[in-house]
Amino acid sequence: MARIIVVTSGKGGVGKTTSSAAIASGLALAGHKTAVIDFDIGLRNLDLILGCERRVVYDFVNVLNGEASLQQALIKDKRSENLFILPASQTRDKDALTMEGVQQVLSELDQLGFEFVICDSPAGIEHGAMMALYFADEAIITTNPEVSSVRDSDRILGILDAKSKRAEKGLEPVKQHLLITRYNPSRVDAGEMLSVDDILEILNIPLLGVIPESQSVLNASNKGVPVVFEEQADAGQAYQDAVARLVGEDKPMRYVKAEKKSLLKRIFGG
Amino acid sequence: MSLLDFFRTTKPSTASAAKERLQIIVAERRQQGEALPAYLPQLKKDILEVLAKYVNADPNMVKISLEHSDDNLSVLELNVTLPEDDESV
Numbered sequence: 001m002a003r004i005i006v007v008t009s010g011k012g013g014v015g016k017t018t019s020s021a022a023i024a025s026g027l028a029l030a031g032h033k034t035a036v037i038d039f040d041i042g043l044r045n046l047d048l049i050l051g052c053e054r055r056v057v058y059d060f061v062n063v064l065n066g067e068a069s070l071q072q073a074l075i076k077d078k079r080s081e082n083l084f085i086l087p088a089s090q091t092r093d094k095d096a097l098t099m100e101g102v103q104q105v106l107s108e109l110d111q112l113g114f115e116f117v118i119c120d121s122p123a124g125i126e127h128g129a130m131m132a133l134y135f136a137d138e139a140i141i142t143t144n145p146e147v148s149s150v151r152d153s154d155r156i157l158g159i160l161d162a163k164s165k166r167a168e169k170g171l172e173p174v175k176q177h178l179l180i181t182r183y184n185p186s187r188v189d190a191g192e193m194l195s196v197d198d199i200l201e202i203l204n205i206p207l208l209g210v211i212p213e214s215q216s217v218l219n220a221s222n223k224g225v226p227v228v229f230e231e232q233a234d235a236g237q238a239y240q241d242a243v244a245r246l247v248g249e250d251k252p253m254r255y256v257k258a259e260k261k262s263l264l265k266r267i268f269g270g
Numbered sequence: 271m272s273l274l275d276f277f278r279t280t281k282p283s284t285a286s287a288a289k290e291r292l293q294i295i296v297a298e299r300r301q302q303g304e305a306l307p308a309y310l311p312q313l314k315k316d317i318l319e320v321l322a323k324y325v326n327a328d329p330n331m332v333k334i335s336l337e338h339s340d341d342n343l344s345v346l347e348l349n350v351t352l353p354e355d356d357e358s359v
Contacts, residue, residue, distance in 0.1 A: 146288075147288050147291065147292060150292050150296075151292060151295060151296070154295075154296045154299055154300075155299065158299060158300070188285070190283075191283025191284065191285050191286065192283070192284055192285060193285055194285050194288055194289060194292075195285065198285065198288075198289045201289075201293075202289065202292045202293055202296055203296070
């Protein structure tokens with residue numbers, strides 16, 4: 001069975017789409033057949049982050065309305081043969097996102113042999129976000145070390161425990177993973193930012209990864225290349241580690257401690 | 271600012287303020303999340319009916335509360351206050 005994983009957060013702008021693109025690409029690079037679905041109907045952006053915006057012909061809503069088959073709408077990633085993208089539509093046809101339709105698409109993906117289906121949720125707790133999380137087996141809660149983001153993450157955890165299919169059917173609960181993004185260890189040391197331990201103590205769910213605040217993320221999205229391909233970049237490596245943990249590997253956390261400036265750097269700056 | 275303040279290392283950290291505030295709202299949210307089972311009012315009614323066979327029953331006699339003290343443990347607390355003079359019906 002395909003592992004259906006929703007990338008969600010409640011709050012907007014915390015890095016859901018960046019994380020969905022990086023994790024889906026990372027899984028595909030590791031040899032797992034992966035589909036990534038953009039649930040943000042009307043505000044399509046995943047295609048842009050993955051650099052396939054000019055190759056969109058049909059979208060998720062076309063498939064739900066029966067105007068195209070799933071195979072016609074799936075875009076094969078040009079960097080990895082294991083990755084397929086299902087883009088959101090640009091029209092505000094939110095009613096198209098029915099429970100039956102989404103379930104049909106997910107079961108077709110399963111029949112096509114996908115190992116992972118990553119559902120990139122829109123912000124908020126409206127219909128699109130509920131549809132993205134409803135069928136999930138697992139959830140990656142994307143959180144910034146900041147009060148409103150942590151509170152919204154807690155709210156989403158409550159919704160997963162009450163409103164998901166697994167909750168409604170009394171099945172094993174949705175497996176929760178915490179992904180902390182835009183982490184700045186120097187500000188944590190200065191007492192200006194919540195630490196990883198603080199957030200873990202508040203939310204009390206297992207940690208999947210910590211992505212440092214990094215210039216490489218903006219550079220990657222500018223180019224339309226998921227940051228996981230930036231192999232030298234701190235954020236790229238942190239996403240690779242998170243992907244490895246998702247498939248059961250044990251990786252130590254990197255980039256959670258402030259880098260000590262060397263004597264030369266102190267003298268010459270930089 | 272005095273010279274002493276300059277050397278004082280224990281600046282109040284904004285991160286710890288954030289943590290404290292979040293812990294309070296998250297604890298409140300999680301308490302609300304644990305809705306009481308729907309059968310509790312019916313259970314109370316049934317217990318009252320049984321009690322009414324033996325004593326003068328009054329709805330305030332029975333107090334029921336449910337506490338989740340642990341992940342795997344819920345405690346159903348049932349408190350029955352009998353009338354002082356045990357005159358049977």
